Amino acid sequence: MNRFSIRLDRCGLRRGITVACGLLVVVAAGTPVRGQCNPQEMGKLTSSDAAADDWFGNVAINGNTIVVGARQDDNATGVDAGAAYVYVRSGPPGSGVWTQQAKLIGTEPVFGLETGDQSGISVAVSGNTALVGAWLWPNGNATGLIYIFVRSGPPGSEEWTQQAAIECPQFGSFQYFGVSVALEGDTAVVGAHVAPGGYGGSAFFYARTAPSGIVQWVPQQVHPSDGVSGDQFGISVAMSPSQDTAVVGASAEDNAGGTDAGSAYVFVKSGNSWVEQAKLTASDGAAMDEFGRQVAIDGDTIVVGSRWDDHAGGANAGSAYVFTRSGTVWTQQAKLTASDAAAGDEFGFALALSGNTVIVGAYSDDHASGVDAG
Numbered sequence: 001m002n003r004f005s006i007r008l009d010r011c012g013l014r015r016g017i018t019v020a021c022g023l024l025v026v027v028a029a030g031t032p033v034r035g036q037c038n039p040q041e042m043g044k045l046t047s048s049d050a051a052a053d054d055w056f057g058n059v060a061i062n063g064n065t066i067v068v069g070a071r072q073d074d075n076a077t078g079v080d081a082g083a084a085y086v087y088v089r090s091g092p093p094g095s096g097v098w099t100q101q102a103k104l105i106g107t108e109p110v111f112g113l114e115t116g117d118q119s120g121i122s123v124a125v126s127g128n129t130a131l132v133g134a135w136l137w138p139n140g141n142a143t144g145l146i147y148i149f150v151r152s153g154p155p156g157s158e159e160w161t162q163q164a165a166i167e168c169p170q171f172g173s174f175q176y177f178g179v180s181v182a183l184e185g186d187t188a189v190v191g192a193h194v195a196p197g198g199y200g201g202s203a204f205f206y207a208r209t210a211p212s213g214i215v216q217w218v219p220q221q222v223h224p225s226d227g228v229s230g231d232q233f234g235i236s237v238a239m240s241p242s243q244d245t246a247v248v249g250a251s252a253e254d255n256a257g258g259t260d261a262g263s264a265y266v267f268v269k270s271g272n273s274w275v276e277q278a279k280l281t282a283s284d285g286a287a288m289d290e291f292g293r294q295v296a297i298d299g300d301t302i303v304v305g306s307r308w309d310d311h312a313g314g315a316n317a318g319s320a321y322v323f324t325r326s327g328t329v330w331t332q333q334a335k336l337t338a339s340d341a342a343a344g345d346e347f348g349f350a351l352a353l354s355g356n357t358v359i360v361g362a363y364s365d366d367h368a369s370g371v372d373a374g
């Protein structure tokens, strides 16, 4: 499964990023035109030790920090063990230079990162904390593990150290814990889209606490209320910056739209517990849309990608749906498609949302640079 993601900074397009075929391009918004941004490329990031088939390009951003996963990176821990790279920006707002600050490679206390674990399949960053998912750990058996790294030290000489390695809370292979991760402050959510139990997958919420000065990440497992095996609940996750609402995609859920039409579930924090608030589906959902393959949230707005949606643009041209919350009720506000949509674009495969701005990736879009250039 090829996977790209976009995380958008709170400042919206001024710090947007796009991904195409493993090349990461940092853009800044130039002079806006009606209804559109006019992004200017700020730079192109590659890793200091880039090599063939690293699959560099799962991205997250917060403030002046970008984290990029390279899940097929070969390193001392093994072939395709994977890694994540941290970049920081220096210079004036709206411009500046991005430089690599660290390469993050997880160290699991018992088994360690191994061949085929693909750490970096998912990444998240908030402040001085980064999460890196290793969905195929251990040794490609796909129980799944996440690593948490923290940054400390004086400006100019910060260092990243591993704060925790958290294994999938349930025993067993092929759960893919860490296929998706999201982090805001001390609150994280991690997907495990093939977790057992007949629920169709799981998501695990984590709260970071430090009783007696010892940092702990305390989990809570959630399932969809109507989940059944094969739903792929947890394939995507997103956490609101307010840390009180999250959304979890279930891209292979069967519903009124058809087989594998897909859905997304909203969870809200009630006291110390996360409870389901709503189930989102597309107003015009159809079989095999994969609605929920990617999700994004900010405040009372959620965007859900439907990369295999067929519409006037063509089969599998793809779309994204915007939902807004009033009180506790979520309703569909808009359906987004590309102005030049064409068959097979997979618009909606990657998403980012900040305030009133959405970025949607279409990684199989054909244009002047080539077929499926994205």
Ligand SMILES: [Ca+2]
Pocket (backbone or CB within 6 Å): 052, 053, 054, 072, 073, 074, 079, 080
């Ligand atoms: Ca490799």
Ligand SMILES: [Ca+2]
Pocket (backbone or CB within 6 Å): 230, 231, 252, 253, 254, 259, 260
């Ligand atoms: Ca299904």
Ligand SMILES: [Ca+2]
Pocket (backbone or CB within 6 Å): 288, 289, 308, 309, 310, 315, 316
């Ligand atoms: Ca389709």
Ligand SMILES: [Ca+2]
Pocket (backbone or CB within 6 Å): 343, 344, 345, 364, 365, 366, 371, 372, 373
């Ligand atoms: Ca194409």
